[in-house]
Structure formats: C-alpha cells, structure tokens
Amino acid sequence: MLAYKNYIFDLYGTLVYIETDEESLDFWKAIAELYGSMGAIYEANDLKKTYLQLVADEESRQSEACQLSHVEIDLLQVFKRLYIECPNRDSISWDPDLETASRLMATAFRIQSRKALRAYDGTLPVLAYLKSQGVKIFLLSNAQSAFTLQEIKQTGLYDYFDKIYISSDYGIKKPQAQFLEQVLKDNQLEIKDSLMIGNDFTTDIAIADHLGMASLFINSFGYDDKDLEEKNISKVPVIDEIGDMIGRIK
Structure with missing residues (x-):
C-alpha cells in the first residue's frame, strides 16, 4: 500500500x-x-x-x-x-x-x-505504477499552456494525469500558495494524503512546505550534501532521479 x-x-x-x-x-x-x-x-x-x-x-x-x-x-x-x-x-x-x-x-x-525534450527514463514506469495503484496523479507546472500541453503529449505523459495545472492558465505560479490550494480545492484533496514531487526547492518544495504538505525532492541538478543543507531542505527526502521514487513511497 x-x-x-x-x-x-x-x-x-x-x-x-x-x-x-x-x-x-x-x-x-x-x-x-x-x-x-x-x-x-x-x-x-x-x-x-x-x-x-x-x-x-x-x-x-x-x-x-x-x-x-x-x-x-x-x-x-x-x-x-x-x-x-x-x-x-x-x-x-x-x-x-x-x-x-x-x-x-x-x-x-x-x-x-x-x-532537447524527452521524458526521463524512469518517468513513464513510475506514472504507470502509480496509475495501477489507483491513486490520483496531478501536474502543477510553472509553464506556458500554449506550448507545454503539446510537450506533455509529445513525451507521452498526458493520459497519466487526473488533471493538469499550468501556471499561465491561472495567472500565478509556484511558490504562490494559492496555486497548490487550487489543486486541493478543485479535487477535494486532503493535505495529509498528498505528496508534492519536484526538483526546485524555491518553488516545488517551498509551496508544499508553506501548506504543511509532504514533499519529495528530485536532485536533478546534482547538488551535493553541503548544497542541500545550505538550501535548508535537509528534512525533505531526496532522490537522484524520478526512477528512484517508488522505493521511497511504499
């Protein structure tokens, strides 16, 4: 489970x-x-x-x-x-x-x-696994709907999401708390039952922290332990790539 x-x-x-x-x-x-x-x-x-x-x-x-x-x-x-x-x-x-x-x-x-544009090697397997478990999957992206929606489709991700939230459609972006609050409100989600996953501590981790939501940091920029400590995310679980996620959420 x-x-x-x-x-x-x-x-x-x-x-x-x-x-x-x-x-x-x-x-x-x-x-x-x-x-x-x-x-x-x-x-x-x-x-x-x-x-x-x-x-x-x-x-x-x-x-x-x-x-x-x-x-x-x-x-x-x-x-x-x-x-x-x-x-x-x-x-x-x-x-x-x-x-x-x-x-x-x-x-x-x-x-x-x-x-360049491509899904990471572990992305589709992780999303497919989550989908098979019957959980809900959402996207919360600081991006432009005019071209990001097409890129989501190009990389094969589109059908995995229950709903997609792109910042240009809402006029606000992470870490503005109202952006994540919109996801919670629209879909009647409980903070305690939800996990934010991202690679930016100033946006993804910050917005989750502001609302008291658990988060998972993907270290795609290759920060070392000192960097992570300086960025004050030492209490947030860290993985190196999306493919490592399953082992951290079971």
Missing part, C-alpha cells in the same frame, strides 16, 4: 528533461523572419529587446491586478503585442487573426528555442 493517495508532480526537471536557448542571435533572427512574414518588421536584436520589455510590462500589470508576489503571464499576450506594436504598424495593410497567429508564433518560438 502506498503512503499517499494523491501525487502532485512538477514537470520540467522532474518528469521531463528540456533544454532551450532563447539567447542566440540565430534564434531571434528566425523569430524576426516569422514576424516579417506577417508584415511586422523587426531587427533580431530589437525584437529580443522588445520581447523582454513586453514580458516585464505584462508581469507588472499582472502583479498590480492580483496583488500577489508570484504571478505568471500568458505569453500569447506578448506575441500579440509584438505584432500590434511593431515599429511599422501603420504601414501594414492587413491584419491576421491575432489569436491564431499568436498561437502559431508561440509554437514556432518554442520549437526554434528547444534543443
């Missing part, structure tokens, strides 16, 4: 390995070309600068709107504004369907920046 009835997982670095690069000039040149195909003309460096400014602007707006410390924006709004507020806006003679265009841009943005 398992120790818990409900298992709440982080995604990136916990169940899935991902590597992205949003810094290279070639990446921003490719995105500038895509915007140029819609008539919005940018130089690569100017596009990167404007993108970062708009992200900061949207984050500021979101913070003011909800009066919380850890907010999450929907990047689709940024991709829309990059078109609407482009330098040559007055000279564009046609307007695309911005909702469709922004989603296509989000997909292209992610594909262009992504260098």
Whole structure:
C-alpha cells in the first residue's frame, strides 16, 4: 500500500528533461523572419529587446491586478503585442487573426528555442505504477499552456494525469500558495494524503512546505550534501532521479 493517495508532480526537471536557448542571435533572427512574414518588421536584436520589455510590462500589470508576489503571464499576450506594436504598424495593410497567429508564433518560438525534450527514463514506469495503484496523479507546472500541453503529449505523459495545472492558465505560479490550494480545492484533496514531487526547492518544495504538505525532492541538478543543507531542505527526502521514487513511497 502506498503512503499517499494523491501525487502532485512538477514537470520540467522532474518528469521531463528540456533544454532551450532563447539567447542566440540565430534564434531571434528566425523569430524576426516569422514576424516579417506577417508584415511586422523587426531587427533580431530589437525584437529580443522588445520581447523582454513586453514580458516585464505584462508581469507588472499582472502583479498590480492580483496583488500577489508570484504571478505568471500568458505569453500569447506578448506575441500579440509584438505584432500590434511593431515599429511599422501603420504601414501594414492587413491584419491576421491575432489569436491564431499568436498561437502559431508561440509554437514556432518554442520549437526554434528547444534543443532537447524527452521524458526521463524512469518517468513513464513510475506514472504507470502509480496509475495501477489507483491513486490520483496531478501536474502543477510553472509553464506556458500554449506550448507545454503539446510537450506533455509529445513525451507521452498526458493520459497519466487526473488533471493538469499550468501556471499561465491561472495567472500565478509556484511558490504562490494559492496555486497548490487550487489543486486541493478543485479535487477535494486532503493535505495529509498528498505528496508534492519536484526538483526546485524555491518553488516545488517551498509551496508544499508553506501548506504543511509532504514533499519529495528530485536532485536533478546534482547538488551535493553541503548544497542541500545550505538550501535548508535537509528534512525533505531526496532522490537522484524520478526512477528512484517508488522505493521511497511504499
């Protein structure tokens, strides 16, 4: 018999390995070309600068709107504004369907920046085992729904979850306590019956600790014992990879 009835997982670095690069000039040149195909003309460096400014602007707006410390924006709004507020806006003679265009841009943005994406070797066996035991499995991810949902499907994880929570859909992110509280409320879960599993002590472990929920830390960044002690998670069970999880929850 398992120790818990409900298992709440982080995604990136916990169940899935991902590597992205949003810094290279070639990446921003490719995105500038895509915007140029819609008539919005940018130089690569100017596009990167404007993108970062708009992200900061949207984050500021979101913070003011909800009066919380850890907010999450929907990047689709940024991709829309990059078109609407482009330098040559007055000279564009046609307007695309911005909702469709922004989603296509989000997909292209992610594909262009992504260098690697795969489920860790132990991920699917662990999820399959939990599913076979009749427990509930949830995902709680600081991410963008516009491209993360597709990545969940690509890595074969989608059907294992009872429900998926992505921060861009809720306007807040871990470690904001209300994000985890939403999972508990929606699904009528008891804290004592639930376990949070993640690889980030500032988000995954912190949000569980704030609510008094048990957590399991996956050391995917390879911290040594001194690092773990300094990060004040010495009381949290630690495993090196997701495949080691089963032995810790029986």
